Every structure is written in structure tokens, then in C-alpha cells.
Amino acid sequence: MTDTIDGATDADGAASGQPIVALRAVEKDYALGKTTVHALRGVDLTLGRGEFAAIAGPSGSGKTTLLNLVGCVDQATRGQVLVDGQDTGRLSERKLTELRLNKIGFIFQTFNLIPVLDVFDNVEFPLLLQKGVSKAERRRRVLDLVERVGLTAQLKQRPGELSGGQRQRVAIARALVTRPRIVLADEPTANLDSETGRRIIDLMREINEAERTTFIFSTHDHQVMSYARRMIRLVDGRIAEDGALATGAAPRAANG
Amino acid sequence: MLLRIAFRNLWLHRLRTLIVGGILTFGTVLVIVGNAVLDAIDAGMERSIVHSIAGHLQVFSDDAKDELQIFGAIGMAEQDIGRIDDYAAVEAALAELDNVAAVVPMGQHNSIVFGSNLLERKLRDLRQAVEDRDAARVASLKAHVRSVVAGLEEDLSKVGELAADDAADPQQLEALERVQQDAFWQGFDEDPVAALELLDTRVAPLVMNPSMYFLRYIGTDPDRFAETFELFEIVDGQAIPEGERGLLLNKSVYEKWIKDRTARRLDDVKEARETEGRRIADDESLQTLVRYNREQVASLLREIDPDEAQALATALREALGASDTELPALLTKLLDTTDANFDRHYAIFYEHVAPRIPLYAFPVGSEMTITSFTRAGYVRSVNLKVWGTYQFRSLEKSALAGGHHLMDLVSFRELYGFVTAEQQAEIAVIKDKAGAQEVARAEAEDVLFGEDAELVDETERTGFDEFQGAQLAGVRAEAEARSTRFTRADLYEGPALNVAVLLKDPARLPETRAAIERIADERGLGLQTRTWHEASGLVGQMVTSVRLVLYVAVAIIFIVALVILNNTMVMATMERVREIGTIRAIGGQRGFILRLFLLETLLLGLVFGVVGALAGGGLVTWMGTAGLPASHDILYFLFAGPALYPTLTVGHVVGALSLILVVGLLSTFYPAVIATRITPIEAMNAKEAA
Numbered sequence: 003m004t005d006t007i008d009g010a011t012d013a014d015g016a017a018s019g020q021p022i023v024a025l026r027a028v029e030k031d032y033a034l035g036k037t038t039v040h041a042l043r044g045v046d047l048t049l050g051r052g053e054f055a056a057i058a059g060p061s062g063s064g065k066t067t068l069l070n071l072v073g074c075v076d077q078a079t080r081g082q083v084l085v086d087g088q089d090t091g092r093l094s095e096r097k098l099t100e101l102r103l104n105k106i107g108f109i110f111q112t113f114n115l116i117p118v119l120d121v122f123d124n125v126e127f128p129l130l131l132q133k134g135v136s137k138a139e140r141r142r143r144v145l146d147l148v149e150r151v152g153l154t155a156q157l158k159q160r161p162g163e164l165s166g167g168q169r170q171r172v173a174i175a176r177a178l179v180t181r182p183r184i185v186l187a188d189e190p191t192a193n194l195d196s197e198t199g200r201r202i203i204d205l206m207r208e209i210n211e212a213e214r215t216t217f218i219f220s221t222h223d224h225q226v227m228s229y230a231r232r233m234i235r236l237v238d239g240r241i242a243e244d245g246a247l248a249t250g251a252a253p254r255a256a257n258g
Numbered sequence: 259m260l261l262r263i264a265f266r267n268l269w270l271h272r273l274r275t276l277i278v279g280g281i282l283t284f285g286t287v288l289v290i291v292g293n294a295v296l297d298a299i300d301a302g303m304e305r306s307i308v309h310s311i312a313g314h315l316q317v318f319s320d321d322a323k324d325e326l327q328i329f330g331a332i333g334m335a336e337q338d339i340g341r342i343d344d345y346a347a348v349e350a351a352l353a354e355l356d357n358v359a360a361v362v363p364m365g366q367h368n369s370i371v372f373g374s375n376l377l378e379r380k381l382r383d384l385r386q387a388v389e390d391r392d393a394a395r396v397a398s399l400k401a402h403v404r405s406v407v408a409g410l411e412e413d414l415s416k417v418g419e420l421a422a423d424d425a426a427d428p429q430q431l432e433a434l435e436r437v438q439q440d441a442f443w444q445g446f447d448e449d450p451v452a453a454l455e456l457l458d459t460r461v462a463p464l465v466m467n468p469s470m471y472f473l474r475y476i477g478t479d480p481d482r483f484a485e486t487f488e489l490f491e492i493v494d495g496q497a498i499p500e501g502e503r504g505l506l507l508n509k510s511v512y513e514k515w516i517k518d519r520t521a522r523r524l525d526d527v528k529e530a531r532e533t534e535g536r537r538i539a540d541d542e543s544l545q546t547l548v549r550y551n552r553e554q555v556a557s558l559l560r561e562i563d564p565d566e567a568q569a570l571a572t573a574l575r576e577a578l579g580a581s582d583t584e585l586p587a588l589l590t591k592l593l594d595t596t597d598a599n600f601d602r603h604y605a606i607f608y609e610h611v612a613p614r615i616p617l618y619a620f621p622v623g624s625e626m627t628i629t630s631f632t633r634a635g636y637v638r639s640v641n642l643k644v645w646g647t648y649q650f651r652s653l654e655k656s657a658l659a660g661g662h663h664l665m666d667l668v669s670f671r672e673l674y675g676f677v678t679a680e681q682q683a684e685i686a687v688i689k690d691k692a693g694a695q696e697v698a699r700a701e702a703e704d705v706l707f708g709e710d711a712e713l714v715d716e717t718e719r720t721g722f723d724e725f726q727g728a729q730l731a732g733v734r735a736e737a738e739a740r741s742t743r744f745t746r747a748d749l750y751e752g753p754a755l756n757v758a759v760l761l762k763d764p765a766r767l768p769e770t771r772a773a774i775e776r777i778a779d780e781r782g783l784g785l786q787t788r789t790w791h792e793a794s795g796l797v798g799q800m801v802t803s804v805r806l807v808l809y810v811a812v813a814i815i816f817i818v819a820l821v822i823l824n825n826t827m828v829m830a831t832m833e834r835v836r837e838i839g840t841i842r843a844i845g846g847q848r849g850f851i852l853r854l855f856l857l858e859t860l861l862l863g864l865v866f867g868v869v870g871a872l873a874g875g876g877l878v879t880w881m882g883t884a885g886l887p888a889s890h891d892i893l894y895f896l897f898a899g900p901a902l903y904p905t906l907t908v909g910h911v912v913g914a915l916s917l918i919l920v921v922g923l924l925s926t927f928y929p930a931v932i933a934t935r936i937t938p939i940e941a942m943n944a945k946e947a948a
Contacts, residue, residue: 066942075843075938096847102938103845110942114840118266131845176844188942 020087022183022216023049023072028081030067030239041067043239044081051183052214054207056221056230056247063236065220066188072218073106073186074098086183103131107177109187109206109219113169115161115176121148122157125175132180147175151205167198174205178215187219191226203229260850264858271830278826279866281819282918286870287877288815289914292808294878294904295886296801302898303801307790309489310650311476311662313362313758314767316793317348317774320786326756327795328366337366338633341676345754348785351777352759357770359762360486365477365670365755366662369630373469373619376560377406377462381454388450396450398565400443403457406560407437410465433460469619471515473628475663477670479749480506486760489653495622495646498666501743505626505642506664509649516619520558520593521612523547524604531600534889538597551593555586561615573610578603620644628665632675640669652899655891667754668744676753801896816921823925827859831929831936838933839941848934855930856923863922867915874914878906 030042041064049055057065070076071083074090075098083090086105090098102108115124125144129135135143148154151171153164161169170190177185187206191199203219203226210217221227228247235243268275308314312328319340326339342348345363352361374382380403387395411434433456436442446453476483480498484490494512498504507516514522527547530536538544562570567585574580574588582588592611595603620626622644629639648664665673761770771787778785791798831838838851885901888894896902 070939070942073843073938075942099842099845099847102843108840108843110840112836112942114836114843114941116263116837116840118263118270123262127841128844131841131847131850180845 021048021050021084022053022086023047023218024082024084025068025071025078026082026084028071028078028083030064030071030076031079041239042071042078045236045239045241047234047241047244049184049216049218051216052210053232054210054217054230055232055234056219056227057234057236058220058222058227059236059242060222064239065236067239068236069186069188069218069220072184073108074102103128104180105183107180107182107185107215109170109173109177109185109190111189111192113161113166113173113193115169115172117161120158120160121153121164121172124161124172125179128176128180143179144175147179148172150209151175165198166194167202170194170198170202171205174202174209178209178213181213182215184216184218187217189220189222191221191223196223196225199223199226260854260857261861263854264861267834267858268862274826274830275862278823279862279869281822282863282866282922283870283873285812285816285819285921286867286914286918287874289812289917290871290874290906290910291877291881291904292812293910293913294874294906295881295902296805296808297907297910298902298904299804299896300801302902303798303896304790305489306650306653306895306898307794307798308760308764309487310653311364311487311758312790312793313360313486314761314764314790315759315771315774316756316788316790317352317759317778317785318342318756318788320784322786325795326788326793328756328793329795329797339755342754342757342783342785344783345752345757346750347781348754348757348778348783349750351781351783352757352774354777355770355773357761357763357766357773358759360482360760362478362482362486362758362760363667363750363754364758365667365674367475367477367630367670367674369473369475369628369673371471371473371620371626371628373471375462375465377403377410377457377465379616380406381457381462385454388454395565396447398563400446402564404438404443405564407434407457407461409560410434410461411438430460430464434464437461471619473511473663474661475505475628475665475670477665477667477674477754479667480504480664483664486758487650489650490648491651493647493649495644498645498664501745502645503640503642503666503669503744504645505628506646506648507620507644508661508663509647510654511661511663512618512647518561518612518615518617518619520551520554521607521615521617523551524595524607527595527600528604531597538595538600548593548595551595552590555589555593558589558611558615559586563614566614570610570614574606577606577610622646628669628673630673632673634675636675638673638675640672642669653895655888655894655900666744666749667752668748671752674755797895800892804896816917820921820925823922824928827855827926827929828932831855831933834933835936836941838936839938842936843938843941851934851936852930855926855933859922859926860919863919864915867918870918871911871915875906875911878904878910882906 025045025047028042028045028047029040032039032041045064045068047068057068059065067076071078071090072085074085074093077083077091085101088101090101093101108114116127119127122144125147126140129140129143145154145157148157151174153168153171153175156164156168161172164172170193173190174185177187185206190206191202194202206217206219207229209215219226219230227233230247233243233245233247234241307328316326316328318326319342321340323338323340325337327337342363349361349363352358380399384396384399384403387399437457442453481500484492484497492506493509495506498506513525517525527538527544530541530544531538536544538548562585571583571585571588574585574592575582578588578591580588580591582591589611592603592606625641625643627639627641629637632638642665759770759774761767767789771789774785774787777783841851841854842848882903882905885903886897887901888897888899893902894900
């Protein structure tokens with residue numbers, strides 16, 4: 003992959019024609035007291051397999067809303083949101099939950115680990131929800147991912163005993179353990195210092211390149227943004243800018 | 259995994275877990291202990307009722323106008339429970355049923371008994387002394403009678419002021435004048451019989467009857483009663499010998515009402531001090547008893563034979579270490595009891611004073627004149643020997659146990675106004691002779707019982723003339739000469755009012771009850787049945803009420819617990835919005851969240867329920883060995899003794915645990931449903947540190 007290729011075109015090609023995520027004329031309104039907030043005012047967006055996209059924009063521009071719609075935790079007021087080819091507007095709550103479980107990984111700004119479980123258990127948790135994954139397979143996958151995020155030594159520690167960066171790495175491992183098609187990260191570095199944040203993004207990008215898992219993350223940190231290969235800028239609920247990005251800031255971009 | 263999360267969550271919120279768990283533990287303990295105690299009370303009451311007078315089942319006539327209430331109705335009103343005309347046929351029918359262990363014929367009735375007054379008693383002694391030609395004794399009794407007679411005039415003048423129009427018969431007043439003259443007493447020895455007659459018939463009736471006793475008695479076969487009811491035991495004297503007429507007085511009534519009042523008050527103080535730990539110094543009611551005893555020295559003094567007075571005074575002076583020489587002063591000193599001297603004075607009273615006074619109005623071995631109204635409203639009296647006193651073991655102190663006296667069924671029938679087959683035959687003969695004139699039943703009884711030498715026709719006590727008195731004496735002599743014995747046939751081949759049935763296997767009660775009703779129908783016996791519980795009336799309802807109160811209390815506690823738990827769990831849910839939302843976001847279904855919450859409660863309920871069950875079980879076991887003391891006579895009855903010994907059953911534990919789990923799950927259900935409504939978005943918005 004070259005640095006200058008149009009991300010969308012590249013992704014479409016890599017996904018063998020079918021996009022992982024497609025938004026068509028999506029609008030999202032929230033009722034806030036008596037007024038209605040138009041969080042998204044007509045968004046068209048397509049994301050292909052293996053993309054590493056950043057959603058940027060000022061606060062209130064609709065970044066989180068967009069991620070929520072893609073992450074199937076919210077549904078559009080108007081328009082269509084297709085995730086892995088399924089129209090989320092037509093799915094039941096139960097089906098949406100299944101879709102989240104099997105196709106989507108979440109990384110939260112506040113890490114959101116389960117406090118009473120240790121690192122191993124936290125990472126294993128989604129696999130238990132999936133059922134049908136054998137114990138040996140679960141163990142193999144968890145240990146593999148924990149090693150990948152560099153926390154093998156902390157395997158038996160609880161979230162409370164870990165630093166912010168370590169917690170977010172556990173969250174990344176948890177997000178990846180089900181081998182999802184898309185990983186969504188809402189401001190994954192906002193609660194971390196810049197050096198730790200850089201390493202987290204670095205890790206995400208590394209996995210993106212190795213596994214071709216699609217990553218979409220929101221941020222308003224310019225340094226973090228510079229790691230993305232595609233950047234979608236939102237302003238007032240509309241896409242103001244969508245384009246490929248030079249990824250020179252990414253240390254291992256040269257490999258790609 | 260669910261289990262691990264649930265456990266660790268409970269552990270993480272230890273304080274809340276402990277508070278909620280504490281409530282659940284308390285609830286479990288309460289339910290277990292409450293149920294165990296109530297079951298023990300139930301069993302105790304069943305024992306008290308079944309094995310004292312009721313039996314498992316009561317059988318009585320279906321003609322009954324009133325409901326059978328074996329422990330008496332409110333106000334002791336006379337009940338009409340019909341009659342079983344042919345008891346022998348009923349017994350024969352019941353004996354055929356294999357679960358019937360014993361059958362006891364019964365009947366209850368009320369009577370009035372007059373205590374003999376002091377003058378009557380002294381005159382009786384004097385008559386005896388005259389017959390024995392004991393000159394010294396005659397002289398001393400003469401003196402005693404004279405002093406009593408002197409006191410009588412004083413009393414009468416007081417009464418005269420109160421009720422002038424109702425003044426005594428002038429003939430009697432004139433006799434009273436006469437017996438106060440020295441001349442009368444000087445002439446006494448010349449014709450003691452005539453003198454005694456005058457005193458007996460003219461003067462003694464002037465003495466106001468000091469005491470009238472209402473006695474409720476059960477007519478039965480005393481032998482069978484004693485062997486059937488296992489709580490029955492003789493306290494004083496002996497059982498009524500087989501085939502003899504007689505009475506067994508209820509020990510508790512005997513002590514409470516028939517005992518000399520001074521002695522009774524001393525007993526009361528002793529009991530209050532010993533069993534309730536009360537002290538005279540700071541207990542007003544005990545002080546009142548002591549004051550009464552001091553003030554009643556005069557009446558106590560009158561009972562003491564002048565012959566004995568000197569000996570008593572000497573003994574008291576020595577025992578009390580007092581310098582007084584006069585008996586009244588010594589008695590006052592003796593009865594002026596304090597906490598310091600009570601035990602000593604009590605012992606002195608029973609050692610020296612009690613043997614010199616009539617301690618009981620009707621001592622064991624004496625004869626009582628039982629007076630009752632027959633069903634037809636006629637007055638009947640029967641003289642019966644008091645053979646002894648009895649009590650129901652472990653119910654000694656319980657007034658609820660009925661306070662019935664026991665009487666042979668033959669005497670009972672006479673007092674109740676039954677006509678036996680034999681007597682009916684006699685009526686037929688009389689009717690024949692009288693020209694087949696129709697005689698009302700009541701009158702027939704009159705005719706019949708008039709012929710029975712043992713019956714003393716009670717006319718106005720104050721209305722005897724000499725002739726009648728003489729006749730009465732003759733009747734008495736005749737009655738004594740005649741045997742008081744009766745045969746088994748007399749006892750069984752006649753009517754009864756109700757029948758107590760003891761079962762071999764109480765668990766089969768409903769079945770046996772049906773069998774009794776069936777056989778009664780087949781043979782046209784005209785019977786109905788009641789269980790011990792139904793027959794015990796108000797007494798039986800008491801446990802039901804106690805149980806109801808406990809259940810209401812438990813319900814209130816559980817409702818409060820439910821509200822507290824519910825609130826706590828809702829708060830806990832709110833604290834866990836992010837965790838729940840996260841689980842939902844990464845793919846946990848709503849059912850997963852619901853299960854997680856219910857599992858937590860289930861664990862909480864189980865752990866603390868088991869703790870509560872252990873504590874409750876331990877408490878019940880401890881109470882089972884140590885006993886729960888009965889502090890009141892009602893408790894005595896319910897506990898079937900001085901203490902309750904509850905036992906623990908698997909049912910108590912399982913019941914309490916199930917209840918606690920249900921309450922726990924109920925209180926979690928609402929918060930759990932709220933939890934399932936939490937959306938992943940809320941999880942992302944919730945700002946808490948992980």
C-alpha cells in the first residue's frame with residue numbers, strides 16, 4: 003500500500019467489492035429537553051476491510067454519534083447503516099447484540115474493563131458470551147493477544163492494579179479476541195498521556211496491518227490523527243473532509 | 259464466569275452485602291425460631307388439651323343447642339350440648355373402631371357449695387365432745403362457742419343498721435339473747451342435746467355464711483379418667499375408689515379459693531418472691547397482701563381453739579424471739595412480714611399456726627354438699643366425700659386448664675337431673691298407682707329424687723324448724739348407713755353428655771372422625787363429633803391468634819426488608835451502569851444481565867440464609883435444651899408446662915430458606931429489569947474510573 007493511495011478506493015479494492023460499513027444519507031436526531039439536536043445531518047460513508055480511519059472534528063460535531071451507529075449501539079433516525087452487509091435499522095435488539103458480539107470490537111475512552119475480573123478473564127469475557135468456543139481455544143487466543151499487547155506479566159492482575167495505558171491495552175485485547183471485522187475506538191487516547199497514547203495507536207495500527215482488521219477511531223488529538231490513513235472530518239453533523247492521509251508519522255508505515 | 263462476577267461483586271461491596279445479608283439472616287432466624295416456637299406451642303397446647311380432658315375427639319349429641327366448649331364458654335354460662343341417652347351403646351360402637359384407644363364418658367355442670375361457718379363447725383365439735391363425754395373438751399368448746407356468739411350480736415347490730423327492714427326473725431333474735439345469758443350455759447350440761455339443738459337451728463343460721471363457692475365439675479368414670487388422661491395425677495389424698503361416689507378437687511382451685519385466706523396470701527407473696535423475684539419493699543401489690551394479713555388477725559384468731567391459744571402463743575413467742583405474751587400481738591408480729599423475715603415467718607406460720615386452723619374449707623376426707631340446678635331448673639344437692647385433690651401434670655399453675663373438679667358419673671346424673679331406666683320403671687309403677695296421670699319430666703324427677711335418701715332437699719337455709727331439723731338428722735344417718743357404692747352397670751348403662759375419645763394414632767384423626775360419624779349414623783345414635791381443637795373453643799383459638807400475630811409481624815418485617823433490599827439493589831444497579839453497559843456493548847444479551855443480577859441475589863440469599871438457618875437452628879436447639887420459661891399461667895397452658903422446649907425440623911429450615919430466597923429474588927427483580935434496560939451508550943457516557 004502506498005502512502006498516497008486514496009483510502010476509500012484502496013479499501014474497497016481490498017474488501018473484494020463489499021464494504022464493511024456503509025452509511026447512506028444518515029441522519030440522527032436527539033431530543034434534548036424540548037429541543038431537538040441534529041447530531042448527524044446526512045452522512046454518506048463507506049469503509050472497506052483493513053481501513054485505519056480516524057474521525058476528527060470538534061466536540062459536538064457528531065463523532066461519537068457516528069461511532070455509535072456503526073457500532074450498532076444506536077440506530078439512525080433516517081437513512082441506512084449497513085454493517086457487514088446488514089441493515090442495522092431492521093435488526094432487533096437481540097440481533098444487534100449478536101452483531102456486536104461477533105463482528106465488532108469496542109475500545110472505550112474510559113477503558114471500561116470489568117473491575118472484578120483479572121486481565122485474563124476480562125479478555126476472555128466476549129468469548130464466553132459467544133459460547134461454543136472451546137476452553138483450549140479460548141485460552142490460546144487470550145494468551146496470544148495478551149502477549150501481543152505486552153501484558154503477559156500482568157495476566158492475573160485486576161484493572162485497578164494496572165496503569166491507564168495497560169488498561170487500554172487490555173481493552174484492545176478484549177476487542178480483538180472475537181476476531182471482529184471492525185474495531186471501534188471512541189477517543190481511545192483521551193485519558194492517556196501523549197506518549198502512552200502514541201503507543202496505543204501504534205499498537206492498533208500494528209494489529210490493523212497484521213490482521214487487516216478495520217479500525218475506526220475518533221479523536222481530536224492531531225498527533226493521534228496523523229497515524230490514520232484515512233481521515234474523516236465532521237463539522238456540525240456533516241462530513242466536511244474525507245481523504246487519505248500521509249502517514250509519515252507512523253513509525254512502521256514504511257512496511258505497508 | 260457469571261458466578262465469578264457475582265461472587266466478586268458481592269465481595270467488592272462487602273458493606274452493602276453485609277447489610278443486605280444481615281437483613282436476610284435476621285429474617286431467616288425469625289422465621290425459623292418463630293415457627294419452631296409456634297409448632298412447639300401447638301404441640302404443647304395439643305398435649306394440654308388432648309391429655310387433660312378433651313381427648314383427640316369429642317363426641318356428643320346432635321341435639322345440642324350450643325356448641326361444645328370443653329373449657330367452658332365465656333362467663334361460664336351453662337351450655338346445652340344435648341345428651342347421649344345410652345352411653346353403653348356409644349361406647350360399644352366406638353370400641354369397634356381400630357384407631358380408638360380409649361373412650362371416657364363425661365358431663366360438665368356447675369354447682370354452688372357453701373362453706374360451713376365457724377359456729378356450725380364449733381357446734382359440730384361440741385356435739386361430738388358431748389357424745390364422747392369429754393368434759394374438759396366440752397367446757398373449752400362451750401367457752402369458744404360463747405365467744406363466737408358474743409361476736410355475733412355485734413356483727414348483727416352492724417348489719418341491722420345497713421338493712422333494717424331485712425332484720426332477722428324475732429324468734430332467732432330472742433334465742434340469741436338467751437344463749438348469751440349465763441343461765442343458758444349453766445343449764446347446758448343438764449340437757450346438752452336440747453341446748454345444741456337451739457344453737458344449731460336458731461342461732462347458727464344467724465351467722466352470715468362466710469363463703470360460697472362456685473365449682474365446675476366433670477362427671478365421669480374416675481378410674482377410666484385417671485388411666486386415660488396421662489397428665490392426670492393425684493396430689494393429696496387418694497383416687498376415688500372404684501364404685502364409690504365422691505369428688506376429686508382441682509388442686510389449683512383448691513389452693514386458690516378453698517384455702518384459708520391468710521395462708522393463701524402468704525403463699526402468693528412467697529411465689530411472687532421466688533418465681534418472679536419481686537420484693538415486698540418495692541412492690542405495692544405485695545405490700546397490700548401483707549397489710550391485709552396484718553388486719554385479718556382478728557378473724558384468724560377466732561378460728562383458733564381457746565385450748566390451743568396458750569400453746570400457740572408460747573410457740574410463737576419462742577419462734578419469733580418476741581417478748582409479747584398476748585396471742586393477737588404475736589400473730590400481728592408474725593404476719594408483719596418483710597423481705598428480711600419472710601421466709602422465716604412463712605415457715606413459722608406453717609409449723610405452728612396452720613395445724614391449729616382449718617387450712618382448707620373442705621379438707622380431704624370431709625364431706626361436701628354439692629348443690630346444682632337440674633336441667634329443668636330444680637335444686638338438687640348431693641353429699642359427696644372429698645377423696646383428694648388432683649392436677650394435670652405440668653399444667654399445675656394454669657387456670658386455663660379448666661379448674662374442673664371430678665365427680666363420679668352416677669352423682670353427676672343425679673345433680674344434672676337425669677332419670678335412669680330403673681327410675682323410669684319406677685315412674686311407670688307410680689303412674690300406675692296414681693291412675694296413669696301424666697307427670698311432667700321435671701316433676702317426675704322430683705318424685706324420684708325425693709325418694710333418694712342421699713339427696714338433701716335444699717330449702718331456705720334460715721327456715722328450719724326443729725321438727726325439720728330432726729328429720730334432716732335422720733336422713734343423714736340413713737344416708738350414711740346406706741352404701742355409697744354403685745356398680746359398673748350403674749356407671750355405664752345410663753346417659754352422659756359428651757364422650758372423650760383418645761386415638762392410637764392421632765395422625766389418622768380425620769379418618770377416624772369420619773368412621774365414628776359413619777357408625778353413629780348406621781346405628782342411629784344421633785351423634786356429632788368435634789376435634790380437640792374445635793372443642794376447646796376460645797382456648798383453641800388462642801394459638802391460631804398467636805400464629806396470626808407472628809405471621810403479621812413476619813410479613814411486616816419482610817415487607818420492610820423487601821423495600822430496603824429493593825432500594826439497595828436499585829442503587830447498586832445505578833453504580834454499575836457502566837459495567838452493565840459495557841457488557842451489553844461487547845455483546846451480552848439482556849438475559850445475561852438479568853441472570854447476573856438474580857444470581858447475585860441467589861448467592862446472597864443462600865449464603866446469609868444458611869448463616870441465618872444455622873443461627874436460628876442453634877437458637878432453637880439451645881431453647882430446646884434450656885427451655886423457654888412460662889412467665890404467665892396462659893403460657894403454662896400453651897407450653898404444656900413451666901417451660902417450652904421447641905424442636906427443630908427440616909421443614910422449618912427449608913421453609914425459612916425458601917422464603918428468604920423468594921423475598922430476595924422478588925426484591926431484586928425490579929432492579930434487575932432496570933439493569934437490562936441500560937444501553938451501551940449510557941455505559942460510554944458514564945464517567946467513572948475503571
